Amino acid sequence: MDKDFIARGMQRCSTGKFLLWLFPWVALLIFGVYSAALCLIKGLNQTNMDNRFAFGAWIFLDLTVIALGAGAFFTGFLLYILKMKELKAVINSAVVIGFVCYSGAVVVLAVDVGQPLRAWFTFWYPNVHSMLTEVTFCISCYLMVLLIEYIPIVLKNRKLREIPSMLVFEHELHKLIYVLAAVGTFLSFFHQGSLGGLYGVLRGRPFAFREHLGIWPSTFFLFILSAAAVGPSFILLTTWLVEKISRKKLVPPEALRLLGRVSGMLLSVYVLLKCVDTLIWMNRTSMVRGFVPAQYYAFEPFGEWVLFAELVLFGIVPAAILLVPKLREKTGWLVSAAAMACCGVALNRFVQTIQTMALPTLSFDKFLMYTPSWQEIGAFLMVVAYGVLVYSFSFRYFELFPQERQLRIESAAAKPQHETAVGGR
């Protein structure tokens, strides 16, 4: 029964082995649902957030997940708009990762707000001055775009293709793919920017406040650029990870190298602009408001090392590795640089969220620390488990890597020749 749903020519593990793989993730999902239910039923007193640490681990992880999920829109943009055909090998996987990241983030946000049933108020009484309004609108719309992009992947399933109406529907949806890619790119650019703007507009938090270009703070543009830079890196990283776990060749190496090259180029531009922005912020923006930048790094553990790690270790270093063709050829360097780039964006989101909250603004206020409660960690693990489960099912039953079959045939054809060559030696 299970075998009938697996695409022809694809090799997948036995049903028993698959169920064994699912078991720990289902257990984690149940634990996560319990944690989230506690927060929803008993209230946010189950978390370690407080009046000063109004934003905690959830917002930091949401921002990170959304930045990493940017691979979906940016790969679509590179493939359908800029016509980089090599990326056809990873686009389906990118869409699933994007869908998982965005839907997961929305679920966590629903737990994070005090009155989730009032979420529709933002659409009914929108405050046009609020960056959060822009984020809500764009993320909701983009999640719908991702859902529509995910449907054709599902409809390509072997069993579903036996239903003629499904086949027609899938074909019609596929015609829209260029429009969806364009709409997705537009929406993603906006909400990635708005997420950056959330902090850049906070004039009451000089650590986060930035100079404005037009109506947007510089973080608006930096968030777009950083998400576009690490999105392809995350696709590269996840593809490599899936290849390792499934022990299969899924994409040609050129596709991964191209992702690395694009990521490296964008990361270099991002790091350059981030350095310029940091200098302006240190010498002008913060000083005008009476805050000496050195004080931001006077509270351990947030010393100057944070800035160094963000700009150099997880910025310049991975960008340099990804820009050198010889290093890109070696999988170890390529994957390590992609992982470092992803860590860099996570650190940036951490700094924006947690360090901003921890630093005092009043002279008689204290530097505060915060450790998430097990319920907060559990609710986030719920999303991780959900993501792994959705991806696992998608990998097993849908064609996430269209060239997998071809690569398997090529590899099977090369094997006897290799064996002959080895045997003859």
Add this chain to the structure above:
Amino acid sequence: MISENKGNKKARYGMSIDVDRCTGCGGCMVACASENNVAPANPGANDRKGLTWIRVFKVDNGQEYPNKRSVFVPMMCQQCGEETPCYLACPQQAVDVDPSTGIVGQMPERCLGCRYCMAACPYHARYFNWWDPVWPAGMEKTMNPDVAPRMRGVVEKCNFCHGRWHAARQKAAASGNRVLDPADYVPACVEACPTGAIRFGDLSDASTEVARNSKTPDSFRMLEKLGTEPKIYYMSKRQWVKEIAEAPKLTPQKEPARG
């Protein structure tokens, strides 16, 4: 929502707080909680999760005995006047700046509980209802019928005793007046202060005491360089006290609680 008071002269309500006169008795905090139906703290609450629309901080000059000096600083919503941070942050217009009074209002009935306004506030003057409000048996009889209690999961803050403003407006309307009698609209903390350190009034009316106080060389506002134009003016004759209104100095320290 607070609607524009058409036909009335526009006011700009504010406060002046003479910290040299504040004894730190906390009477203003008690009066505020009682007036605005702030429920007793949940047993699980700490000083970082409690509800204190007004909070008195003890601040010292950082020196050791015999040069150590202390001052008590009541902190509440500073009623920012220019580009109000919380107003610009709220995604669903649960924060409102009344153009007829200048008061920054909060509508808990519309609040999503996203807490972005709390992240935006440089004065940490916004509080989240982490628990359901519960009054011990019998204590609910002490509640103010003019103020609605707030539910779990929403943000609340000082609104210059909005219930009293409504009552004063109704009284003025009943007597055929459009302008409020200043004696009819006095927030609870002002009324309760035994030393008269807190004064309240219309900052746009030069004849009021609070307007005069705001113009004295002794007056200062918290984090004025941020450009939020707060309408709470603090007063002190001591220079080190005036300096507490500025950005934090380089004092690396970590404490589990504030205040």
